[in-house]
Amino acid sequence: MLKLNSDSPGTTTLQHLATQQATIDALPVGQRPAMAETLWDAKNNIGSGGKTAFAEIKQTLLEMCVGTELCNYCESNEASDIEHIYPKSFFPERAFTWLNYLLACKTCNTHYKLDKFAVFTPALSANATTMQRKKVPTSTDAAFIDPRVEDPLVFLALNFTNQSFFLEPCPNLTDPRDIAKATHTLNVLQIGKRAALAAARKAAFRFFQSRLERYRDVRDSTTLADLERLVEDPDLVDTANTFAAEQQQMLTALQQSILSHAHPTVWREMQRQRLSLPKTNTLFAAVPEALAWQ
Structure with missing residues (x-):
């Protein structure tokens, strides 16, 4: 909640x-x-x-x-x-x-x-x-x-x-x-321990973590070829566009995918409890701007 x-x-x-x-x-x-x-x-x-x-x-x-x-x-x-x-x-x-x-x-x-x-x-x-x-x-x-x-x-x-x-x-x-x-x-x-909700929160956690990893990788890319390796179907990299424009478009889409996903409490708790979650904490250290995403 x-x-x-x-x-x-x-x-x-x-x-x-x-x-x-x-x-x-x-x-x-x-x-x-x-x-x-x-x-x-x-x-x-x-x-x-x-x-x-x-x-x-x-x-x-x-x-x-x-x-x-x-x-x-x-x-x-x-x-x-x-x-x-x-x-x-x-x-x-x-x-x-x-x-x-x-x-x-x-x-x-x-x-x-x-x-x-x-x-x-x-x-x-x-x-x-x-x-x-x-x-x-x-x-x-x-x-x-x-x-x-x-x-x-x-x-x-x-x-x-x-x-x-x-x-x-x-x-x-x-x-x-x-x-x-x-x-x-x-x-x-009864939202605390409903089995279906706990399983869905776990899946959301994995989703948020993978999106944060992908955001980091896209942000650290340097070429359109790098972006092509990271883009997911059915999206495509527009090679007629500039690298900077395509990179920003992908970063914006990844951020929005996090903020529009189900179980936003999981995301907020990843932010709040990151110090007890080593891999998550490392990701937030790499992408500190994500700590303000709400």
Whole structure:
């Protein structure tokens, strides 16, 4: 998980959200969850602006994703669903709140997350409890990482030991609240030790490492013939072009292939944990500019 970039849909869409939220908030507390569910199910058909508003919301969230249309939780699957970070069943007052949205895949959203959540009880304590369905929230102090406003890498870290590629609470956490938030987030989403995700992270690690090696080799090339040996099908070196232009084109393409690949957390952790990864550290020493690639 990574922190999402900040963005916002236009004023008209935000006003549409505010109108729907006001309808919910005007009801007695006990009726709000049902109304939130009803309005959400009909969100594309509410008035003349519903479909347009949520098309813009979806597009804006797509542009905010940590990778090209990647689920912001698992970073592996297509980001298809508008996910409520604070579940609307527990927090109907956030059902139509822009800052409560991100895009997730169907697996993360409907199989793992659902309306699972954890809060600190009482608020500001370190006592985190998983919320129970049909029970009123004991607080609004989330024991769950919100990547819209928090940096998940403060709380979580990839474990490269024995090539496990598990996502775990950051080992240098000392605040009990931070430890609880990391632990409950992983428990809810199950993104830490899913076998398929660990295998995909390992593959991503190898991909990033090989691309960094190729970047180094292209940068150190001196002739078009060198570039021809390094280019990959179906790309070709344009021998009618200058060496400098072709070299720069290849370097740019390699950098973009890293920044657009799935599992960007793996890349960020390679940067952060490079001192414990000898070969990776050597590559970053050779290509120090890559430490700023995000």
